[in-house]
Amino acid sequence: xxxxxxxxxxxxxxxxxxxxxxxxxxxxxxxxxxxxxxxxxxxxxxxxxxxxxxxxxxxxxxxxxxxxxxxxxxxxxxxxxxxxxxxxxxxxxxxxxxxxxxxxxxxxxxxxxxxxxxxxxxxxxxxxxxxxxxxxxxxxxxxxxxxxxxxxxxxxxxxxxxxxxxxxxxxxxxxxxxxxxxxxxxxxxxxxxxxxxxxxxxxxxxxxxxxxxxxxxxxxxxxxxxxxxxxxxxxxxxxxxxxxxxxxxxxxxxxxxxxxxxxxxxxxxxxxxxxxxxxxxxxxxxxxxxxxxxxxxxxxxxxxxxxxxxxxx
Amino acid sequence: xxxxxxxxxxxxxxxxxxxxxxxxxxxxxxxxxxxxxxxxxxxxxxxxxxxxxxxxxxxxxxxxxxxxxxxxxxxxxxxxxxxxxxxxxxxxxxxxxxxxxxxxxxxxxxxxxxxxxxxxxxxxxxxxxxxxxxxxxxxxxxxxxxxxxxxxxxxxxxxxxxxxxxxxxxxxxxxxxxxxxxxxxxxxxxxxxxxxxxxxxxxxxxxxxxxxxxxxxxxxxxxxxxxxxxxxxxxxxxxxxxxxxxxxxxxxxxxxxxxxxxxxxxxxxxxxxxxxxxxxxxxxxxxxxxxxxxxxxxxxxxxxxxxxxxxxxxxxxxxxxxxxxxxxxxxxxxxxxxxxxxxxxxxxxxxxxxxxxxxxxxxxxxxxxxxxxxxxxxxxxxxxxxxxxxxxxxxxxxxxxxxxxxxxxxxxxxxxxxxxxxxxxxxxxxxxxxxxxxxxxxxxxxxxxxxxxxxxxxxxxxxxxxxxxxxxxxxxxxxxxxxxxxxxxxxxxxxxxxxxxxxxxxxxxxxxxxxxxxxxxxxxxxxxxxxxxxxxxxxxxx
Numbered sequence: 001x002x003x004x005x006x007x008x009x010x011x012x013x014x015x016x017x018x019x020x021x022x023x024x025x026x027x028x029x030x031x032x033x034x035x036x037x038x039x040x041x042x043x044x045x046x047x048x049x050x051x052x053x054x055x056x057x058x059x060x061x062x063x064x065x066x067x068x069x070x071x072x073x074x075x076x077x078x079x080x081x082x083x084x085x086x087x088x089x090x091x092x093x094x095x096x097x098x099x100x101x102x103x104x105x106x107x108x109x110x111x112x113x114x115x116x117x118x119x120x121x122x123x124x125x126x127x128x129x130x131x132x133x134x135x136x137x138x139x140x141x142x143x144x145x146x147x148x149x150x151x152x153x154x155x156x157x158x159x160x161x162x163x164x165x166x167x168x169x170x171x172x173x174x175x176x177x178x179x180x181x182x183x184x185x186x187x188x189x190x191x192x193x194x195x196x197x198x199x200x201x202x203x204x205x206x207x208x209x210x211x212x213x214x215x216x217x218x219x220x221x222x223x224x225x226x227x228x229x230x231x232x233x234x235x236x237x238x239x240x241x242x243x244x245x246x247x248x249x250x251x252x253x254x255x256x257x258x259x260x261x262x263x264x265x266x267x268x269x270x271x272x273x274x275x276x277x278x279x280x281x282x283x284x285x286x287x288x289x290x291x292x293x294x295x296x297x298x299x300x301x302x303x304x305x306x307x308x309x310x311x312x313x
Numbered sequence: 314x315x316x317x318x319x320x321x322x323x324x325x326x327x328x329x330x331x332x333x334x335x336x337x338x339x340x341x342x343x344x345x346x347x348x349x350x351x352x353x354x355x356x357x358x359x360x361x362x363x364x365x366x367x368x369x370x371x372x373x374x375x376x377x378x379x380x381x382x383x384x385x386x387x388x389x390x391x392x393x394x395x396x397x398x399x400x401x402x403x404x405x406x407x408x409x410x411x412x413x414x415x416x417x418x419x420x421x422x423x424x425x426x427x428x429x430x431x432x433x434x435x436x437x438x439x440x441x442x443x444x445x446x447x448x449x450x451x452x453x454x455x456x457x458x459x460x461x462x463x464x465x466x467x468x469x470x471x472x473x474x475x476x477x478x479x480x481x482x483x484x485x486x487x488x489x490x491x492x493x494x495x496x497x498x499x500x501x502x503x504x505x506x507x508x509x510x511x512x513x514x515x516x517x518x519x520x521x522x523x524x525x526x527x528x529x530x531x532x533x534x535x536x537x538x539x540x541x542x543x544x545x546x547x548x549x550x551x552x553x554x555x556x557x558x559x560x561x562x563x564x565x566x567x568x569x570x571x572x573x574x575x576x577x578x579x580x581x582x583x584x585x586x587x588x589x590x591x592x593x594x595x596x597x598x599x600x601x602x603x604x605x606x607x608x609x610x611x612x613x614x615x616x617x618x619x620x621x622x623x624x625x626x627x628x629x630x631x632x633x634x635x636x637x638x639x640x641x642x643x644x645x646x647x648x649x650x651x652x653x654x655x656x657x658x659x660x661x662x663x664x665x666x667x668x669x670x671x672x673x674x675x676x677x678x679x680x681x682x683x684x685x686x687x688x689x690x691x692x693x694x695x696x697x698x699x700x701x702x703x704x705x706x707x708x709x710x711x712x713x714x715x716x717x718x719x720x721x722x723x724x725x726x727x728x729x730x731x732x733x734x735x736x737x738x739x740x741x742x743x744x745x746x747x748x749x750x751x752x753x754x755x756x757x758x759x760x761x762x763x764x765x766x767x768x769x770x771x772x773x774x775x776x777x778x779x780x781x782x783x784x785x786x787x788x789x790x791x792x793x794x795x796x797x798x799x800x801x802x803x804x805x806x807x808x809x810x811x812x813x814x815x816x817x818x819x820x821x822x823x824x825x826x827x828x829x830x831x832x833x834x835x836x837x838x839x840x841x842x843x844x845x846x847x848x849x850x851x852x853x854x855x
């Protein structure tokens with residue numbers, strides 16, 4: 001199922017590339033280039049072959065772990081300084097995953113805690129304040145949240161650095177310190193969604209007859225939520241968490257740009273601007289894989305927590 | 314270990330002048346207006362009434378519990394000297410699952426699907442500190458045994474979806490009995506069960522209540538059931554008491570008109586018609602859902618102008634037979650012959666005329682209508698589709714049809730949500746009639762309705778049959794409904810026809826085993842019925 005989805009996605013990615021206006025040759029060589037030069041350049045990159053053939057070559061290569069070679073820095077523009085897409089993408093992906101894990105480690109437990117506690121004290125002052133606060137942070141665009149954080153935590157009180165420029169030599173503690181603000185921004189953006197969904201999934205179950213039954217057998221509100229509602233609410237909660245984790249990987253471009261964080265989102269944006277098709281395709285494919293894997297995990301959690309599927313008759 | 318401080322005969326619970334309101338449509342409505350109730354230790358009180366009478370609300374209030382959106386506005390609920398109406402939730406929790414317990418209507422929905430049965434059975438007993446975990450588990454296994462559950466030592470390790478509905482209902486009774494409460498509230502505990510299962514569950518509930526001398530409130534709309542369980546019966550209507558009397562007295566001589574009308578529904582009986590030529594026959598029908606076979610060589614003859622009742626428990630294949638006739642489920646083999654011609658198995662291959670002549674009315678009138686369409690649109694659609702009647706002619710015809718089902722033209726612009734349960738079912742009948750069919754399949758059309766409303770619908774169906782010469786196939790699990798309307802009876806069990814023929818023949822001995830079991834399981838208004846039946850079955854078993 002996941003593999004089939006991936007196959008369809010690969011076709012869509014490839015076709016989208018074909019639809020992109022402009023072409024790498026013209027972009028690089030400029031308006032003044034003669035038709036012969038452009039044609040020669042295209043031939044070198046293999047762009048003169050039909051799309052179906054190129055798609056086939058690409059898929060076969062990808063299956064062997066080869067995402068191709070970046071268009072930039074080719075022979076035609078002087079000496080061959082071109083780099084493998086894999087070499088470009090992997091360090092960036094590592095950075096993005098580092099940032100995503102950092103945000104997730106804070107955001108997921110926090111939103112579960114907030115979701116459960118607001119369900120427990122629903123319609124109380126606490127519930128309303130948490131709801132309002134999280135709704136506020138999700139309502140602002142990410143870059144706005146990011147700049148506000150920079151203003152208060154970096155400019156006015158220098159707690160964290162405003163630039164999160166890390167490289168391969170930055171050691172672990174330093175990385176955490178530098179990535180703190182982008183991670184905080186992402187946390188603020190995704191907590192609302194996960195927390196509200198957790199709260200809603202639990203409250204939705206509170207109308208079930210077995211919840212009334214639990215209350216009538218003397219269970220306290222905390223016990224009702226933790227022992228009776230939560231175990232049956234994991235499937236929707238896992239889905240929304242997976243959705244947000246995927247967002248942490250694929251949707252962080254804006255935050256990366258604001259904090260000059262060398263992640264994969266920024267790489268992709270640069271590649272689109274220069275029509276560097278192999279890089280764009282590589283990034284898009286990695287995003288698709290991330291989405292599919294996370295959703296698969298959520299489905300598996302949904303199955304594992306469902307006693308009907310786990311303990312068949 | 315037992316926490317019964319009360320002796321038999323002492324007043325255990327006394328409710329005085331209780332008023333409860335519920336919040337809906339932006340305002341508070343009275344649900345219970347001023348009810349008094351006294352329950353002695355070890356006594357079983359039956360609460361009966363139609364839906365909306367407030368019986369469940371009263372039963373829960375006896376435990377000091379109100380559902381979300383409800384509030385107690387007046388009155389006191391004194392349980393063993395303590396006024397529950399004045400206690401906070403955390404104080405009441407000390408009583409719940411300890412000195413008072415609850416058995417809900419739908420056991421399947423009332424167990425937490427994620428926890429093992431024995432954990433749920435003993436949770437409140439352990440929490441209240443009545444027994445240690447080990448003792449509570451041992452005791453639960455004994456209770457399972459007393460309640461006649463299969464494999465009592467291990468059934469508790471299962472999850473709720475792994476046992477049958479009747480078993481779950483008994484596990485819930487064990488759960489309610491586990492802390493040895495003083496008061497047990499049964500809220501329609503057997504309504505969702507088949508009759509043959511109901512007998513066993515009722516018998517085990519009654520014996521366990523007697524064994525531990527527990528006081529109980531038994532809520533139901535079924536008079537015959539309450540007659541088996543209760544020492545005293547209280548009749549409720551619109552949140553007020555109609556009358557209260559000891560069970561035998563109440564059954565023999567109800568005082569109030571309303572109570573008498575509840576009793577009279579069961580007396581409805583149709584004069585039986587002799588069999589005529591068949592209008593529809595099923596010959597050797599096999600059908601299955603995927604690989605699961607649900608009908609096995611089913612042969613049914615339905616005589617023209619008569620009512621044929623298909624009787625059987627859930628899973629017997631009676632609704633599947635209807636799906637085969639209407640073409641919704643093409644049969645694997647066999648023939649459906651209607652008025653001399655063989656119908657194509659698939660709905661898509663049937664002509665419009667063939668579809669028009671067979672119509673269906675469903676159990677849940679609620680879900681059988683589009684909630685966004687008005688009554689005019691609902692009835693007008695088959696008029697347009699089958700007969701091409703539009704515009705002013707359609708309006709006239711809808712008015713006629715409404716008149717036929719005893720509703721006036723003012724209902725034309727209403728939405729389903731603005732109708733009562735009985736009115737909704739009438740609209741569904743009108744929609745079926747609009748196609749001017751010869752044959753109507755009624756699938757449990759009265760089982761979601763109150764008894765008095767049921768009587769109205771059944772009378773309407775019979776009148777329409779007389780006037781229009783309709784043939785009915787009436788699917789039901791309720792034997793008293795069969796008595797009321799059927800000419801012919803088909804008994805089904807596990808996908809096969811057990812017996813069929815004229816009602817008088819089928820209902821008279823000798824019976825095949827299954828028919829005998831089914832008929833003897835239908836509760837009767839005699840308070841000794843259950844005792845006698847259990848005695849007879851025990852004798853037969855030895």
